[in-house]
Amino acid sequence: MFDSLIGDKRPLGWVLQFWPVLPAAFFISLAATALCKRVAVRFGIVDRPDNRVKTHKEPIAYLGGVGMLIGLIIGLLAGVYLLRTNPAFGHELRWLLGVLAGAVIACLVGLADDILDLRPRHKMLGQVLAAGVLLLVGINPNVQQVTRPYGLPIPANVEIVLDVLIVTFFVLGATNSLNLLDGLDGLCGGITAIIAVPMLLLATHLATWGFSDFGDPVRIVICLGLVGSVCGFLPFNRHPAKIFMGDAGSMLLGFVVAALMILFAEKVPRWWLASIIVFGLPILDTGVAVVRRLLNHRPLFVSDRGHIYDQMIDRGIPLKRTVAICYGLAGFYALLGGAMSQIRTRYAAIVYLVVIATSALIVWRKGYLKMQGLRGVVPEKRSFKFDV
Numbered sequence: 487m488f489d490s491l492i493g494d495k496r497p498l499g500w501v502l503q504f505w506p507v508l509p510a511a512f513f514i515s516l517a518a519t520a521l522c523k524r525v526a527v528r529f530g531i532v533d534r535p536d537n538r539v540k541t542h543k544e545p546i547a548y549l550g551g552v553g554m555l556i557g558l559i560i561g562l563l564a565g566v567y568l569l570r571t572n573p574a575f576g577h578e579l580r581w582l583l584g585v586l587a588g589a590v591i592a593c594l595v596g597l598a599d600d601i602l603d604l605r606p607r608h609k610m611l612g613q614v615l616a617a618g619v620l621l622l623v624g625i626n627p628n629v630q631q632v633t634r635p636y637g638l639p640i641p642a643n644v645e646i647v648l649d650v651l652i653v654t655f656f657v658l659g660a661t662n663s664l665n666l667l668d669g670l671d672g673l674c675g676g677i678t679a680i681i682a683v684p685m686l687l688l689a690t691h692l693a694t695w696g697f698s699d700f701g702d703p704v705r706i707v708i709c710l711g712l713v714g715s716v717c718g719f720l721p722f723n724r725h726p727a728k729i730f731m732g733d734a735g736s737m738l739l740g741f742v743v744a745a746l747m748i749l750f751a752e753k754v755p756r757w758w759l760a761s762i763i764v765f766g767l768p769i770l771d772t773g774v775a776v777v778r779r780l781l782n783h784r785p786l787f788v789s790d791r792g793h794i795y796d797q798m799i800d801r802g803i804p805l806k807r808t809v810a811i812c813y814g815l816a817g818f819y820a821l822l823g824g825a826m827s828q829i830r831t832r833y834a835a836i837v838y839l840v841v842i843a844t845s846a847l848i849v850w851r852k853g854y855l856k857m858q859g860l861r862g863v864v865p866e867k868r869s870f871k872f873d874v
Contacts, residue, residue: 495696515557515718551735557715565707584623596733627751661740760827766819
């Protein structure tokens with residue numbers, strides 16, 4: 487039932503040739519984040535507490551997302567340099583530059599929201615534009631691989647429409663899911679790193695089996711760049727945080743993770759499903775937020791303190807322990823996705839459904855769908871902002 491973890495098409499040494507991407511992204515992100523902190527303080531680009539949704543005690547610098555973006559850019563450009571002699575370099579270059587362009591758009595839209603407080607529809611338009619870049623360079627799911635085994639061929643025009651809808655849905659979903667998780671020191675960045683590592687292992691597994699001539703190196707380079715840039719930011723963001731990533735950071739990370747999930751849909755659906763489950767905790771928190779607001783007749787795009795991590799804090803769990811618990815939950819979904827990628831899709835799907843149902847039952851039984859006190863707070867001036 488299980489495949490060999492290491493394939494015989496490419497040696498691990500082939501994968502290790504891309505290792506410089508990781509330190510390049512890490513050290514540049516580390517230095518850029520330190521610089522961004524100074525710039526943010528100098529020009530007053532800070533997140534001020536409001537004693538409602540935002541409970542930190544003093545203004546904290548923004549622009550952490552810009553620092554991560556700089557690290558990611560350098561990391562991916564290092565990957566481009568390492569790939570320059572590959573036979574499929576033209577295709578790889580187009581995909582990597584497409585992901586970089588979309589990441590820049592997502593980060594700049596988030597930065598504009600941090601500074602100017604954009605309306606939700608304007609943020610969504612920016613996210614849709616970033617999704618369009620992926621479609622433009624040919625990063626889209628292979629829908630035919632999902633339907634063909636069931637004898638359901640899809641006409642070309644229908645496939646194009648499905649590609650647009652799926653890519654847009656994944657970009658919107660991932661960017662806003664990570665935005666909702668950016669509520670505690672070190673939470674969003676740490677969980678993104680936990681998600682990126684198993685995605686790197688999945689990409690490595692596929693590469694050793696020769697899964698794709700151009701998709702394999704692209705996935706590995708993006709994973710390494712993502713891990714390095716996030717880890718370069720985290721030393722400044724752990725409690726007590728010296729800088730926040732802001733919407734610029736959460737939208738950047740969400741876009742890159744969305745691009746990775748779509749890249750895992752290059753051929754068979756097995757790896758696509760696994761990458762989605764690896765992203766399980768952000769999906770769970772977003773699902774809980776949506777259902778909770780619907781059940782309590784609250785607007786969907788209103789900031790509150792009812793997220794899973796907020797409710798842990800309200801129940802007396804210290805911040806550091808809350809973050810550690812969330813890391814553990816993220817690790818559980820990451821391990822599940824990685825393990826289930828090694829068995830047949832039909833069996834993995836059954837396990838996924840059982841885990842989803844069990845997660846929903848625990849959320850309901852523990853009372854995480856209730857709203858009370860500050861959980862339903864509505865900020866006076868930013869009522870329809872996406873952030874937490």
